[in-house]
Amino acid sequence: MSGTQQPSSSQTQLDRAGQELVIEHLAAGYGKVQVLWDVSVRVGPGEFVAMIGANGAGKTTTLRAVSGVVKPTGGRIRLGGHDITRAAPSDVVALGLGHVPEGRELFAMMSVRENLELGAAMRPEARAVQQHTLEQVYALFPRLQERSKQLAGTLSGGEQQMVAVGRALMGLPSVLVVDEPSLGLSPLMTQTVFEALKAVNAEGVSVLLVEQNVGLSLRLAHRAYVLENGQVVKEGTGQALLADPSVRAAYLAL
Incomplete structure (x- = not known):
């Protein structure tokens, strides 16, 4: 990680196994405006997609x-075998x-630490090991420990992105x-955040990434x-x- 010593796997181990996420023929939108017509995506356990x-x-x-x-x-959307197609956000978080x-x-107007701790609020099992997970997040992003008492709104954009990733990880x-x-x-900062996502995935967490930096995301992804x-x-x-001529022409200007 740029500017910091790369933490070892033992320091950042998140103690969880990835689940499968399956999206089948998804249609969705906002009011009368339809945005999705037929989206099918699968993220296997431990995959980076x-x-x-x-x-x-x-x-x-x-x-x-x-x-x-x-x-x-x-x-339909399934998470680890559970149908979450119309589940409430709190229930989806509870399922992992x-x-x-x-x-x-x-x-x-809340501190870095307070924002991070909110990530564990929705899951009893996450609250039970909150301090342990917080230490793991700090090992992944040492800068957040340095700024743990600082208001989140005063951080740089990159530091705020670290908090956003760390907050999600706090929910296990x-x-x-x-x-x-x-x-x-x-x-x-982009490199730092992507190195963290790669490390989290290497520890078993399944990742589905939407990203404007197409070259970087395709180089990291198992599938896309x-x-x-x-x-x-x-x-x-x-x-x-990444090698597809139509993708390179449309998204990589090559």
């Missing part, structure tokens, strides 16, 4: 449907989903969905999906899509 596409393709709406913020109008939203959505997720983590970050106009139009391994 990327979802790429232009702005407005439906990537964020897909993640919001998974976490229960947007209610699907069709299709962590969501790092676009824009971070921190409580600006087995599946982590992450929306545009590099948005507004410097290349150095391309969304266009609310539908999956292409899928494959991260390396295969």
Whole structure:
């Protein structure tokens, strides 16, 4: 991790196994505006899966449907064998989903530590080991321990993104969905955040990533999906899509 000593696996071990996330023929939108028409995505236990596409393709709406913020109008979503298609967000969290939203959505007038502790609030098992998990998050992001008493709203964008990721990890997720983590970050901070996501995945947590930095996300992903106009139009391994001429022309300007 840039500027800090890379923590060992034993320091950051999150003590959980990834679950499978399956999205089947998902349709969803906002009021009368339909955004998703037919989205099918699978994240296997312990997989790192990327979802790429232009702005407005439906990537964020897909993640919001998974976490229960947007209610699907069709299709099905399963998490670890549980049907969560129309489950409340609190129930989805209880089953092991962590969501790092676009824009971070921190409580600006609360401290870094208070924001992190909120991540454990919805799960009794997370509250029971809150201090232990907090120490693991601090090992993953040492800068957050240095700024634990600082108001979240006074942090840099990169530091706020660390808090958003750490807050999701405090809930002991087995599946982590992450929306545009590099948005507004410097290349150095982007590298730091992505190294953390890679480390979390290496410890067993399943990851579904939406990210504007297509090259970086495809290099990290085991598999990836391309969304266009609310539908999956292409899928494959991260390396295969990185080498795909149509993907390179559309998203990498190559």
